[in-house]
Amino acid sequence: MxxxxxxxxxxxxxxxxxxxxxxxxxxxxxxxxxxxxxxxxxxxxxxxxxxxxxxxxxxxxxxxxxxxxxxxxxxxxxxxxxxxxxxxxxxxxxxxxxxxxxxxxxxxxxxxxxxxxxxxxxxxxxxxxxxxxxxxxxxxxxxxxxxxxxxxxxxxxxxxRKYVAVNMATAHPHYDAAGNVFNMGTSIVDKGKTKYVMFRIPAEVPEAKGKGKRSPLTQAEAFCSVPSRSLLSPSYYHSFGITENYLVFLEQPFKLDILKMATAYIRGVSWASCMAFHPEDKTYIHVIDQRTRKPMPVRFYTDPLVVFHHVNAYEEDGCIVFDVIAYDDSSLYQLFYLANLNQAFEQNARLTSAPTLRRFALPLRGDQNAEVGSNLIKLTSTTARALKEKDDQVYCQPEFLYEGLELPRINYSYNGKPYRYVFAAEVQWSPIPTKVPGLEVLRLSDRNGKIGGQEGDASLGQDKLEVVMDCPRKGAVPKAVQLGQEARAGIYPLMSLLSTSCVPQCGRTQVQGPPKACTLSSMEGTTYYVLALSDGTHCFFKNDF
Ligand SMILES: CC1=C(/C=C/C(C)=C/C=C/C(C)=C/C=O)C(C)(C)CCC1
Ligand SMILES: [Fe+2]
Known part of the structure; x- marks a missing residue:
């Protein structure tokens, strides 16, 4: 390596x-x-x-x-x-x-x-x-x-900085059909404020008399800004999304610590060490209307995540749909330390969360009559949800489209528009052998499904997987191992990888989730799943699809 x-x-x-x-x-x-x-x-x-x-x-x-x-x-x-x-x-x-x-x-x-x-x-x-x-x-x-x-x-x-007030800007700008460039950057503690600045560089510049050809950068224009939630810890971001009329920006809890940066030089530490993931925070979704040049007032948010690449975004029936490759932590940067990219790569450089293609949907118009807790997304094309909450907040739950891919590309003539194909690199990962103590894949070969836990049954429905299993300890909530998160209620389509749901039923726990949700290993057609329980133990089940 x-x-x-x-x-x-x-x-x-x-x-x-x-x-x-x-x-x-x-x-x-x-x-x-x-x-x-x-x-x-x-x-x-x-x-x-x-x-x-x-x-x-x-x-x-x-x-x-x-x-x-x-x-x-x-x-x-x-x-x-x-x-x-x-x-x-x-x-x-x-x-x-x-x-x-x-x-x-x-x-x-x-x-x-x-x-x-x-x-x-x-x-x-x-x-x-x-x-x-x-x-x-x-x-x-x-x-x-x-x-x-x-x-x-x-x-x-x-x-x-000569043209727009930014201290850093993304390396993934967008272009419209005429070749105008849209990009964004962060302006750090400028006149007492830290903000995210969206700017446009025109494709063409009218020639000024006697001045010859001027660079389009001389005509760069900041058309909107979003204040950072924190003066000294703005979010890090690597890309953003664009539709015909809107820009989508994720203010994620993966942040730069400006005070740490200010002392990095004397402490002899890198910029990377001044960045941290804050799993206790939310991810705020900002939508900027290109026509009014203002952010939408609705406060959209989702669970903490780390996104490097937006894949595409588009408008559909009064909603914005946007696709990103998201992680549940910042392990991607760790993986790329050259010391990790050595011969022992397979063993010691693991992502602790999988890059998953997730689709979000945001309603463009508020529904005053909608009840708190109701889903504002009526699209039939996605199971992504936007749940109305008090105080004008909307909690967004994505649809999980695909697991294990990065470096996405699309046919750029579909950028900002409904599209069908994503071209990406497959990312192989499996934290399980290192994450579940005392478990070895080898032991699964005994195929009795009783390795350290209790056996359950799994059956594959037309578009969802339903697993029924005994919950060994009352009150222990199933967790998906890969997620390290508690399972949520709900029914998920087959492609919603990584989602599991848990509905306690008469002393039994019914877990519904897609087949790859907790895959341990596949041997001769048998796939074993493992669920980590919140009390630290694990349950197992297998299927013979
Ligand atoms: C030098 C430097 C930076 C460089 C970041 C780089 C080079 C990021 C590359 C990211 C990639 C390639 C992600 C892929 O998914 C910061 C943190 C902006 C600010 C401090 C100075
Ligand atoms: Fe990139």
């Missing part, structure tokens, strides 16, 4: 022809630009995290059935300073570094904390953004780097 992840990649400056298997359709012409970490060690020094590596730009030029590939390191100030010093001198997400004392070329990141937070990196390794005719390598700090899409040469360094 470390060979794959931690190895420094060589640039390929001269285009090389790729071997093409099969045939590339003649209409497929253009250049695919990609970005990502390429160099993980400089001299004797090593980055700690995979998201720290120096940006390597890749281009795949596709013409007349042929593909030619080239790659080049982004010549960021960070790259140049590191190479010159032959060590890491600029801090990245997971690595705190110290500049050469006599070459302090870097200014400060936040003006109000100017003495403590050094300037952020311009190692733009995450994505590529198109602004009008220009291409930029992007990360999540205030810096982006213009690049030449043909030669992959590095051009000017642009500071977003």
């Amino acid at each position: 470390d060979v794959l992840f931690g190895r420094n990649k060589k640039e390929q400056l001269e285009p090389v022809k790729a071997k093409v298997r099969g045939q590339i359709p003649p209409w497929l012409q253009g250049t695919l630009l990609r970005n990502g970490p390429g160099m993980h060690t400089i001299g004797e020094s090593k980055y700690n995290h995979w998201f720290d590596g120096l940006a390597l730009l890749h281009s795949f030029a596709i013409r007349d059935g042929e593909v030619s590939y080239r790659s080049k390191y982004l010549r960021s100030d960070t790259y140049n300073a590191n190479i010159e010093a032959n060590r890491i001198v600029v801090s990245e997400f997971g690595t705190m570094a110290y500049p050469d004392p006599c070459k302090n070329i870097f200014s400060k990141a936040f003006s109000y904390l100017s003495h403590t937070i050094p300037d952020f990196t311009d190692n733009c390794l995450i994505n590529i953004m198109k602004c009008g005719e220009d291409f930029y390598a992007t990360s999540e700090t205030n810096y982006i780097r213009k690049i030449n899409p043909e030669t992959l040469e590095t051009l000017e360094k642009v500071d977003y």
